[in-house]
Amino acid sequence: DAKTTQPTSMDCAEGRAANLPCNHSTISGNEYVYWYRQIHSQGPQYIIHGLKNNETNEMASLIITEDRKSSTLILPHATLRDTAVYYCIAAKSNSGYALNFGKGTSLLVTP
Amino acid sequence: AAGVIQSPRHLIKEKRETATLKCYPIPRHDTVYWYQQGPGQDPQFLISFYEKMQSDKGSIPDRFSAQQFSDYHSELNMSSLELGDSALYFCASSLKNLAGGPGELFFGEGSRLTVL
Numbered sequence: 001d002a003k004t005t006q007p008t009s010m011d012c013a014e015g016r017a018a019n020l021p022c023n024h025s026t027i028s029g030n031e032y033v034y035w036y037r038q039i040h041s042q043g044p045q046y047i048i049h050g051l052k053n054n055e056t057n058e059m060a061s062l063i064i065t066e067d068r069k070s071s072t073l074i075l076p077h078a079t080l081r082d083t084a085v086y087y088c089i090a091a092k093s094n095s096g097y098a099l100n101f102g103k104g105t106s107l108l109v110t111p
Numbered sequence: 112a113a114g115v116i117q118s119p120r121h122l123i124k125e126k127r128e129t130a131t132l133k134c135y136p137i138p139r140h141d142t143v144y145w146y147q148q149g150p151g152q153d154p155q156f157l158i159s160f161y162e163k164m165q166s167d168k169g170s171i172p173d174r175f176s177a178q179q180f181s182d183y184h185s186e187l188n189m190s191s192l193e194l195g196d197s198a199l200y201f202c203a204s205s206l207k208n209l210a211g212g213p214g215e216l217f218f219g220e221g222s223r224l225t226v227l
Binding site: 036038041042043044045046049085087097098099100101102103104 | 115144146153154155156159166167169199201203215216217218219220221
């Protein structure tokens with residue numbers, strides 16, 4: 001799997017958009033970009049994933065650059081409950097392959 | 112909706128003992144993953160099974176073994192426990208995504224193992 005690089009930590013004011021960047025410059029053509037988050041000691045939670053196109057769901061938006069070497073997860077209106085560690089993962093397309101959690105970004109949403 | 116069920120939620124063992132963790136995936140999910148998360152660490156992939164066959168293997172110690180049964184539940188067996196095995200163990204399940212991609216992994220609440 002391609003290595004991903006994320007900032008160690010970020011702050012965001014409640015109600016503002018949180019933009020979490022991720023670099024994956026060695027991503028291969030069959031690797032998707034996945035985002036998960038983990039709220040303290042809970043099981044990781046899926047947020048969104050994409051291959052080439054930008055994606056949006058009820059939780060977040062995922063913007064992938066045209067060359068696919070980086071992406072940004074956007075939480076449009078961050079709340080205190082969004083405080084968590086966010087993981088960006090590049091993963092292959094076959095079921096059963098591991099999602100390897102690297103060093104994520106610890107996002108702190110402040111009042 | 113049914114979630115991934117892990118048992119036991121908490122387990123305390125002595126060094127050199129054996130422990131077994133169980134995971135019941137979401138109904139109709141065909142893939143199970145095991146992760147280990149030590150204190151202050153990120154989740155580390157151990158092993159996965161797809162349709163009862165081992166699919167992928169990560170940093171699982173030789174002292175550990177796992178399998179997926181005919182009803183799709185999975186068990187992680189850990190022998191000769193060491194202090195360093197103290198961790199949260201997460202199980203996740205998914206359904207093969209015919210459109211591509213591993214699909215969304217649904218994680219359980221974890222089993223906390225403490226080795227004394």
